[in-house]
Amino acid sequence: ASEMTRGTKDPSRGTTRLGPDESCTTCTQGNGALLLRSVYPRGPAAQLGPAGFHGRSFASFRTYVLLHDSDEAERQGLALRRMYRTLAPQVTENPTFLHLTDATEAGIRRAVDQCAAVGFEMIIL
16 A cells, blocks of 8 residues: 555545546556546535535645655655654654663652653653
């Protein structure tokens, strides 16, 4: 499965698909999969108008496209990491944690004090 069908095993259920561009009559490269469409698998089934979605606001999904400037795997990986760092910085963070072996009340208190002193974020019992 590609990044475009994330969250589902069935590619027909994803929101973003590559397909032929019917308006292009001179496309001869490959299978003609030249148009990227980002649509609901089945419509939102709602009337949208000046008043919004049944009088309320309507929020849809977003599609982000990362275009690569090179075929080099290293540059593509760096670009992907930069995109994730920009859009969702929490996915690049690694919490610092302490594995606790003394599960007594006194041991837990010592571990909490120690973690607070050195900046650890998590204790695993």
